Amino acid sequence: MVLSRVDAFIFALTATTSSVALMASQAMAEDVDSDGEIMVMEEVVVSAQRRDTTILEVPVSVTAIGGTELENTSATSIMDYAAKIPGLNLVGGGTPGQVTLTLRGVSSSVGGGANVATYIDETPVGSSSIYSRASILQLDFFPYDIERLEIVRGPQGTLYGASAMGGLIKYVTKKPNLQEVRMRGGAGLRSVEGGGDLGYNVQGSVSVPLVKDSLGMSVSGYHSNTPGYIDNYRRGEDDINEVRQSGARVALQWNPSEKIDINLSGIVQDVDADDQATIFLDPTSSEPVVDELSTGAYLREPFKKTMYFTALNISWNIGVADLVSSSSYSYTKTRDGIDGTSVYGGLVPIFSGGAVPEGNIYYDNTVKVKKYTQELRLVSSDEEAAFQWILGGFFTDETATNAQYFTAEDPAGNLVDFLNPMADILLDSSYKEYAVYGDVTVDFTDRFELTAGLRWSKNDQVYTEYDDGLFYGFMGSAMGGASSEEIVTYMVSPKYTLSEDLMVYARYATGYRPGGPNVAIFGIPPQVDSDTLDSYEIGLKGRLLDGKLTLEGALFQNDWQGLQVTASGGGFGWLENGGDARVKGLELSSSVNVTPEFKLSFNASYTHTEFLDDAPSLGAVAGDRIPFVPDWLIGATADYGFQVSGGWTGWVSGSVRYVDDQTYFIPDIGASRTMDSYTTVDLRAGFENGPWEVKLFANNLTNRHAHTDESLLVNFFGVPVNGQATILQPRTIGISVGYSY
Known part of the structure; x- marks a missing residue:
């Protein structure tokens, strides 16, 4: 591996930090006091294991990022704070709301389907079906109204069920204040290198105790605009990919007694992008056709995603246990416009008998998902007991429609009537899941405890496909199928406390991703089965130097059975089980307060992946790497707090992240390619005086035009026509002002 100057700097910083602490995670809340000192405060409590536990006590790899820290990154997407999360890689889809985890x-x-589960508080969001594009349409949740973000690594199938093979991302939202009125507000400006107009953001929240200590309500909202920076050389248009994001949240908390806690919330979120942050690459060299910020798409590729989410969480202490009910309903609509001209445009003169020259093909893909979930669980209430337990049941009812519509235009942009629609496809699917689970923790001695869990899940699915249009009208009115699966997942985790501040643990856990029915066509498997994962992990975590140093590390191996892979032929696509794979890895992280004002944080992960069997439909053979998994992910952050004058305090923060190269496959031509490694540098600063705060930031300071995704388009005749790459947002500089009351 050849290192650039910036890469070499990262590894030098890594070596320096590692000499202080080999392994760690940020396990302390922190702030800057009036003397500019970074204060070590209370231990962070996380809830990702279904009970409140300090992050250094739970025997699983977990990272927690506080809401203030998220805001300080000036994030508009989860990609903006990935550097703080060991082992997390993101494949960008071109806009917020399109990302593969x-x-x-x-x-x-x-x-x-998705392999990383996403939760808002106690309820899941996103689809469990294989027909809803769940693997790429992940949630980007704005950080202004978030208490913290929890990321749990390793399969969480016992407590969270389907689609948590890789782990869990959990957004914990802020509850209303029941004692006093709280108000916050802010606004900011940002400039993107190569972009047009300035971007901006505004946000605000208010929390009011309607009945002191008993009933409270909070309302928050935001809107942000990110200017476009991609030019289209074919159409002669500049800055085409402007993005607008907005949302609001209403929350109500009612404590009718000391034993009952009721929380009701509603969220609406909208992403509206004029075009994608993608560029054209030469199909042979993978170099930009024009430059690093230019695309040659014939047509606009807009993206719009709207989510409505409501949740009701009730906790009632009944003495021996807490009875918890979590209910949610969500509706998500995603509309994605795709330029299919490069792939299908050559068919226009063929089907028009030469009357119409090669034209434009527009592909509209609209996905709607309605999801209802209900979970009931009992959690033993005595946190000091030698025997603690959880018993729960879960149900979800999900319906989805995936509408795909292809239209043909002549070169002037006029619809060719006798060719339209080229394809009109509607995929209807339903997914119902039932599950019961249990989890117990036994303290055998003051130092040794054992946690074990078991979950039984059953899902029933129905799939129907309606085809019409020039290409598919011959298929008939409807076809489809049904499937039913029962899955058992389990977990065993012994933990041994070496000292008051240091412990080791081992963990064996399983997870799964649901399968489902395939389209009913001769020669295609009637259904794809769930793929499953067995994970083996040993870890160490703790703190030293009077809490100034925290450390965490883990060695793991994932045995992945029956991988679901995509396959295609005759104009149809489906899923099949493509053999096994193995993942071996190491995660290390550290956080140390070098002085009261200066803190260093570091994380690194090494992940070795390989297919154990050939996967012909994917174009992979045994020994190949799993696509889009870098071997190395490294991040380092330095924070410095200081006193200014006139009551002002300040802080500065700098972070670097290294992402190793990644492999991807091109099954249409039986080839694979490598996406280059990259390094990013971010700088931030803030100044506070009482209720006022001013923040400045420079993300991607070196203006690295890194690729977060690559693909090669192959036309209908099997000829490579052009490559595409999603570009990391160029250098973005901004300022924001906030006020809190």
Whole structure:
């Protein structure tokens, strides 16, 4: 591996930090006091294991990022704070709301559904079906109204069920304040290198105790605009990919007694992008056709995603246990416009008998998902007991439609009537899941405890496909199928406390991603089975130097059975099980307060992946790497707090992240390619005086035009026509002002 100057700097910083602490995670909340000192405060409590536990006590790899820290990154997407999360890789889809998550080498780029579960508080969001594009349409949740973000690595199938093979991302939202009125507000400006107009953001929240200590309500909202920076050389248009994001949240908390806690919330979120942050590459060299910020798409490729989410969480202490009910309903609509001219445009003169020259093909893909979930669980209430337990049941009812519509235009942009629609496809699917689970923790001695869990799940699915249009009208009115599966997942985790501040643990856990029915066509498997994962992990975590140093590390191996892979032929696509794979890895992280004002944080992960069997439909052979999983992910952050004057305090923060090269496959031509490694540098600063705060940031300071995704388009005749790459947002500089009351 050849290192650039910036890469060499990262590894030098890594070596320096590692000499202080080999392994760690940020396990302390922190702030800057009036003297500019970074204060070590209370231990962070996380809830990702279904009970509140300090991050250094739970025997699983977990990272927690506080809401203030998220805001300080000036994030508009989860990609903006990935540097803080060991083992997390993101494949960008071109806009916020389009991203594929990978944790510990378990890539959602393989197969149809997501491999990393996403929760808001106690309820899941996103689809469990293989027909809803769940692997790429992940949630980007704005950080202004978030208490913290929890990322749990390794399969969480016992407590969270389907689609948590790689791990879990959990957004914990802020509850209303029941004692006093709280108000916050802010606004900011940002400039993107190569972009047009300035971007901006505004946000605000208010929390009011309607009945002191008993009933409270909060309302928050935001809107942000990110200017476009991609030019289209074919159409002669500049800055085409402007993005607008907005959302609001209403929350109500009611404590009718000391034993009952009721929380009701509603969220609406909208992403509206004029075009994608993608560029054209030469199909042979993979170099930009024009430059690093230019595309040659014939047509606009807009993206719009709207989510409505409501949740009701009730906790009632009944003495021996807490009875928890979590209910949610969500509706998500995603509309994605895709330029299919390069792939299908050559068919226009063929089907028009030469009357119409090669024209434009527009592909409209609209996905709607309605999801209802209900979970009931009992959690033993005595946190000091030698025997603690959880018993729960879960149900979800999900319906989805995936509408795909192809239209043909002549070179002037006029619809060719006798060719339209070229294809009109509607995929209807339903997914119902039932599950019961249990989890127990036994303290055998003051130092040794054992946690074990078991979950039984059953899912029933129905799939119907309606085809019409020039290409598919001969298929008939409807076809489809049904499937039913029963899955058992389990977990065993012994933990041994070496000292008051240091412990080791081992963990064996399993997870799965649901399968489902395939389209009913001769020669295609009637259904794809769930793929499953067995994970083996040993870890160490703790703190030293009077809490100034925290450390965490883990060695793991994932045995992945029956991988779901995509296959295609005759104009149809489907899923099949493509053999086994193995992932081996190491995660290390550290956080140390070098002085009261200066803190260093570091994380690194090494992940070795390989297919154990050939996967012909994917174009992979045994020994190949799993696509879009870098071997190395490294991040380092330095924070410095200081006193200014006139009551002002300040802080500065700098972070670097290295992402190793990644492999991807091109099954249409039986080839694979490598996406280059890259390094990013971010700088941030802030100044506070009482209720006022001013923040400045420079993300991607070196203006690295890194590729977060690559693909090669092959036309209908099997000829490579052009490559595409999603570009990391260029250098973005901004300022924001906030006020809190």
